[in-house]
Amino acid sequence: MPNTLDRSRKGSRLSVPTVHKAWALYLRDNTRGVPSVRKFYDDDESHSIDVFSSTDTDGVVSATIGLMDIDIKAASAPESIFTEILIDSSNGGDTVGNVLSTVAFYVIKDGWRPAPGAILERMVEMYAPDLAVKHLLFVPPFQWSNNEMTRVELEGKSVLPLLGVPITDSERDFAYEHGSDALERAMEQAGVDIYDWHRVGSV
Numbered sequence: 708m709p710n711t712l713d714r715s716r717k718g719s720r721l722s723v724p725t726v727h728k729a730w731a732l733y734l735r736d737n738t739r740g741v742p743s744v745r746k747f748y749d750d751d752e753s754h755s756i757d758v759f760s761s762t763d764t765d766g767v768v769s770a771t772i773g774l775m776d777i778d779i780k781a782a783s784a785p786e787s788i789f790t791e792i793l794i795d796s797s798n799g800g801d802t803v804g805n806v807l808s809t810v811a812f813y814v815i816k817d818g819w820r821p822a823p824g825a826i827l828e829r830m831v832e833m834y835a836p837d838l839a840v841k842h843l844l845f846v847p848p849f850q851w852s853n854n855e856m857t858r859v860e861l862e863g864k865s866v867l868p869l870l871g872v873p874i875t876d877s878e879r880d881f882a883y884e885h886g887s888d889a890l891e892r893a894m895e896q897a898g899v900d901i902y903d904w905h906r907v908g909s910v
Contacts, residue, residue: 726862727757727772730791734759737855738768747808749816756811758804766797766902769804771811775866779820789864790821793848793856794871797902802834809833810843810871821845821869824887831873831904839907840873844887872901875908 735742740763748755757772770793780788792810796803810830813819819827825845832841848856848870859866874882874890882890890910894901899909 724776726775726864729861730770730775730859730866731757731759731772733859733861734761734768734770737851739763739765740768744772745804747804747811749812754812754815756808756815758807758811760804766795767799767803768793768795769807770794770868771807774811774814775861775864777814779814779822781820789866791866791868792821792845792871793868795850795902796873796904797900799873799904802831802904805834806830806843807871823847823869824882826874826879826882826887827871828879830871835904838873838904839875840904841876842874842879843871844874844878844882844890845869845871846887846891873904877908878910881910 731744738761740761742759742761744757744759746755746757756774758769759772760767760769771791774791775789777789778787779790780786792807794803794807810821810827813827814821823846826842827845828842830843831838846869848868856868859868878890878894881893893910897909900906
């Protein structure tokens, strides 16, 4: 398992694929705040992922850069599926980058395939064990007007980003029992601030 330290570091960059640059520019143009990109490494530095962040007084929007290189479709699916993972937090701080990169390494190294309604357990707890939100629920991005982030066309590649929403134990259990759609409806009806990583459970 990754350690609890910030696993990013600065270093020389190899040639960056054009489509990755296009995604970073798209994120810059569709988020508010000061943009930056940092490279995160796994424990033995055998794998890395770039993470874009746009930071302002409202918090941070972060996204992976490079997961689109992996086809995440099921074996029986007729068409390829490419994604990048986003996290939007008002108070997650430096934890966001570590959580996001760890999700990426599960995809890159372990073959985990994110999809709408999927839950990846203990992702937040790994880096912030005192928070009530411990897991990530993945949903299509909804914060952007006109569904700008639902499907992004980049250099001839269609990317279907997913948003990681932190959820509590009770919310995870509710999703397993009633389905992720029912959880999303219940959270919306309860007026849950999904960007608040210091909130308590809603269901």
